[in-house]
Amino acid sequence: MRNAGFVGTRWLGVGLAAALAVVTISLAITDRLALYINPDSTWFAVSMAVLVLVGAVASFALPLGAEADHGHDHGSAEAPGASSRFARTTTGGGDVSSRSARSTTGGPVVERARNERDETPAPTHDHDARHPAAVAATVLGGVAASGVVVLTLVLPPASLSAELAMSRDVGATPLFGGADTVQLASTGDTASFGVGDWATVFATATNPEAFDGDTIELTGFVTPADAAAADSAFDLTRLVITHCVIDAQPASLPIVGAVASPGTGQWVTITGTVRSSSDGRLVVDAAAVEEIAEPEDPYEY
Numbered sequence: 001m002r003n004a005g006f007v008g009t010r011w012l013g014v015g016l017a018a019a020l021a022v023v024t025i026s027l028a029i030t031d032r033l034a035l036y037i038n039p040d041s042t043w044f045a046v047s048m049a050v051l052v053l054v055g056a057v058a059s060f061a062l063p064l065g066a067e068a069d070h071g072h073d074h075g076s077a078e079a080p081g082a083s084s085r086f087a088r089t090t091t092g093g094g095d096v097s098s099r100s101a102r103s104t105t106g107g108p109v110v111e112r113a114r115n116e117r118d119e120t121p122a123p124t125h126d127h128d129a130r131h132p133a134a135v136a137a138t139v140l141g142g143v144a145a146s147g148v149v150v151l152t153l154v155l156p157p158a159s160l161s162a163e164l165a166m167s168r169d170v171g172a173t174p175l176f177g178g179a180d181t182v183q184l185a186s187t188g189d190t191a192s193f194g195v196g197d198w199a200t201v202f203a204t205a206t207n208p209e210a211f212d213g214d215t216i217e218l219t220g221f222v223t224p225a226d227a228a229a230a231d232s233a234f235d236l237t238r239l240v241i242t243h244c245v246i247d248a249q250p251a252s253l254p255i256v257g258a259v260a261s262p263g264t265g266q267w268v269t270i271t272g273t274v275r276s277s278s279d280g281r282l283v284v285d286a287a288a289v290e291e292i293a294e295p296e297d298p299y300e301y
Contacts, residue, residue, distance in 0.1 A: 010059070017056065032157045036157070038241055166250070181201065185211060186207075211274045221268070232256055237252040238298075255270060267292050267294050268290060
């Protein structure tokens with residue numbers, strides 16, 4: 001039973017870490033790690049994965065159960081007071097100094113109480129005695145963690161869905177660029193702009209007319225238009241990642257024009273023109289909407 005516990009402990013530590021390290025390295029080799037983290041962090045993730053694998057291999061040099069060693073011995077230890085009893089025995093127990101000490105500290109009654117105290121066995125503790133609730137929580141947590149890791153090994157990598165993007169829409173456009181992004185847009189230097197860059201311009205432009213007439217060609221997936229924007233056919237959306245998919249935020253642009261609205265989640269490439277509406281909003285007047293397959297790198301960074 002103890003060996004099973006040691007095996008479980010090692011699996012939850014070294015085993016799960018090694019499995020995740022293998023997944024990380026395999027995703028990097030197949031150029032799919034960008035589905036989970038910013039490509040700029042790939043070198044760091046792979047380096048840490050290699051170190052984890054080296055540590056996992058080195059852990060086999062430790063005997064099973066070595067991780068339970070907590071630095072002290074549970075064997076028969078000398079009880080408190082043993083040395084003092086030994087000292088009294090070897091000195092005869094009847095010398096003048098000891099009798100004098102007993103006479104000044106309360107006599108034989110106190111001496112007997114002291115002896116009984118000295119003979120009390122040292123307290124012991126059992127590290128294996130755990131509450132059933134703690135054991136159950138450990139088992140359930142281990143099963144859940146193992147299930148997550150096994151799924152990452154079995155399931156193919158996939159991008160975040162349009163439904164998740166819509167669930168993260170807080171009603172206000174996150175800003176994916178600063179004043180320099182808006183400045184570049186005002187000068188017409190927008191060749192490298194993605195949906196996130198234009199979303200920042202649309203949300204922060206103080207002079208919308210300056211961008212009226214700019215031509216764009218953007219790729220993203222379709223999400224429903226804001227109900228308050230009656231002239232919008234749909235929104236062109238892209239998830240923008242700073243570090244990893246956990247912090248992914250949607251960037252959206254309103255699409256107008258006499259174009260058909262593809263289904264939600266459909267990837268499209270839009271060619272059109274930025275227009276300033278009568279109420280001061282910036283929109284994309286689409287000239288063409290081409291349905292495409294999901295691109296190999298579905299995120300912006």
